[in-house]
Structures are given as structure tokens and as C-alpha cells.
Amino acid sequence: MLRVVCLCAEWCSACRAWRPEWDAIAARYPALQWQWLDIEDEPDLMDEVGLDIETFPTVLIARDDQALFLSAIPPQAEFLENLMARLGREGAAPQGVTPEAAALAVRLFERGAQRS
Secondary structure, eight states: OOOEEEEEEETTHHHHHHHHHHHHHHOOOTTEEEEEEEEEGGGGHHHHOOOOSSSSSSSEEEEHHHHHHHHEOSSOOOHHHHHHHHHSSOOOHHHHHHOHHHHHHHHHHHHHHHOO
């Protein structure tokens, strides 16, 4: 299953402005798993995986526990939907995924499995 995670911060005006559009996109794709993750609420997780987010919004796209993409993106529905379509295909190759992105995907997948 494709998981789409927005790494954001409450103080970020771009993130706050993007949130309603993000929620609307998530509503259009209910078969995907969506998560809005305020990184300042998760300092231990960010430290654990060694990830320092400097640009918002940053999006992680993963298939189960395999990271396919982690990067800042323009807060535009069309951009995100095109990215999801490209990476959502079976066999889609990861797009320059760092070890930190891979570790974050694994940790978020494990959290989801524990909550199920």
C-alpha cells in the first residue's frame, strides 16, 4: 500500500496554508494511507532516523516500508498527484532515497502495524 506523509511544522505558514488542500487530496484517494507529521512533535523519531528537515512541506512517499521519495515539494495538488501516479505504479524505482528516508519509512510502517 502506498503511504504519503507530509513532514511539516505548525509554525510554518506554508504548511498551514497547504493543509486544507492536502486533506482534500487525501479524501480523493482513500485507498492510500495519509499522514500529516509535525516533526517538532516527533523529535525522538527525527533523531532516531537522523533526518533534519529544513524545507517545508517535505513529502515522504513509501510503499509499505520501502521509501520511494523524500523531498520538499511545491504545495500544489497537481504536483503531488503526478508524483503519486508515477511512484504508485508497481515496480516504481525509488527516487534518490537516502538511508534516513528509508529508516523513516520503516519506522512509520512499524508504527502503523502496531496500531492495527
